[in-house]
Amino acid sequence: MKQIQVKKSMKIVIVGTRGIPDLYRGFEKGAQYIALGLAERGHEVTVYNSHNHSYQRADWCGIKLIHVYDPEYKLGALGNFIYDYNCFKDLKNRKCDLVIQFGASSSFWSWLMPENTLLISNISSTEWKRSRHGIIRSRFLRLAEKFAVRYSDSLVSDSTIVNYYLNKRYQKRAKYIAQGVDVVFTNANEELLTIEDVKPFEYNLYIGSLEEDGVAEVILDGVVASGMENIFLVIGNYSSKFGSYLSEKYQPFAHIKFLGSVYEADRLDNLRYFSNLYFHGSGHDGSVHLLLEAMASNCLITAYDNDANRSILTSDSFYFQDLEAVAQQLISVEAKMNHHVQRIDRNMAKLRETYNWSNVVDQYVAHFDELIAGRNF
Known part of the structure; x- marks a missing residue:
């Protein structure tokens, strides 16, 4: 696609997903299209990938990919926790303008954020409430949500229900940015x-x-x-x-x-x-x-x-x-x-x-520009 000109290029890192290109999961799909849109607009985008992701190259569509060890295949939920730590450990010594964190579970490691870097947490659901999680994991996810709210410079959500919940529970408003869809289906068979x-x-x-x-x-x-x-x-x-x-x-x-x-x-x-x-x-x-x-x-x-x-x-x-x-x-x-x-x-x-990725990414960029302009460091 033709590159879209921007005022100033930002260094943006995405964490909290298993990686891109997405093969089948909706959560990663959103991260993929946002990363693509940011790269097309001239920003320098890096995404952390699981070490065993099926795509093993270090670059995809102009997006830098960093593969780190992910023991989920051996340890389950505990492996997710370790994978998030490995991402933030690597991130600590990298220079970037802002980090987009998808989901709240990786927020325990936000203290490893690079200096003078903004943290934006994208929270699309109240994950800790879901019945599939046991008591211990549910409490862990609830605590992670509190960390995300406390340490993020901005919260973003594509759900009006989650926005209402965050405002009511934590008295903190999230920026509503809808999700998008990539193509309108025309290949009926x-x-x-x-x-x-x-x-x-x-x-x-x-x-x-x-x-x-x-x-x-x-x-x-x-x-x-x-x-x-x-x-x-x-x-x-x-x-x-x-x-x-x-x-x-x-x-x-x-x-x-x-x-x-x-x-x-x-x-x-x-x-x-x-x-x-x-x-x-x-x-x-x-x-x-x-x-x-x-x-x-x-x-x-x-x-x-x-x-x-x-x-x-x-x-x-x-x-x-x-x-x-x-x-x-x-x-x-x-x-x-x-x-x-x-x-x-x-x-x-x-x-x-409204609900197309071009419009969605434009809203993210405008929000990032506001955050960058208003930061105190």
Whole structure:
């Protein structure tokens, strides 16, 4: 892409991810597009990568990559803690203008920050509240969140719910910068539906968390209560205790199919595009990217009814909070391509005008310029 001119080049380091280029995780995908956008605007960008990341070169699209030892594959959550330490240990002796920290878990090591460097923490979810974490890890993540709030020069979030939470709990406002989506899907291919043995617009779809603190069970209870036997596809990791419970609970209902995790972008986009009704969860788990990708794939969306989802979808979605609403929508919503094209088109317009990476990166740059101008060192 053509390089965008900037007033002054900044040295920017990104920590808190497993690395780029991202292969399948939404969290890293956001970091990747922000890093790309910053590099395209002439800034010097460095990203820390796990030593066993599949991409082993020291440079990617003009972004410097530093691989450090990551023992997660041996130690699990403890390995994440050590990996974050290794990143900050290396970072300590490097000169940079600012550090972007994705997530709060690495904030324990913020005391290793280089001198005269700004720390910006991107917090997209209240991770410590999620049921998948045990008591010890939950307390650790809660403490890490406090460290991030205390030691960051600025907090950034793509969630209005998280912004409200941070302001209420810590009396500290976060800068709201939405996520973006990279491309609007145009490569429709019905042949990819043969893998799941479904027909275009004759099935409904949920992609997201299958954890106890999510809304998957409410949705699937609504599917059963509706009495409708259209195929309902569920995409998400169900290897956890609660995920296994869900797959067993709905096993008697042959039209509910658990596909597990799906990482192939083309397959996912086509499953979204050809679905009749797409269900989106609460957004508490940092899943905004899933909502934007659904909008980009021409989905007719029904979303859990909260302020975060309404702030993006406005009136261009159906909403639910209980199984009765889910059941009613499955019964009453007619074929999307015949009756709901305007809703879909208006959501597409939002992506072009607001939720695109070019606009998102411009907001980050403007925010960084303000922080640099106002620093006291």
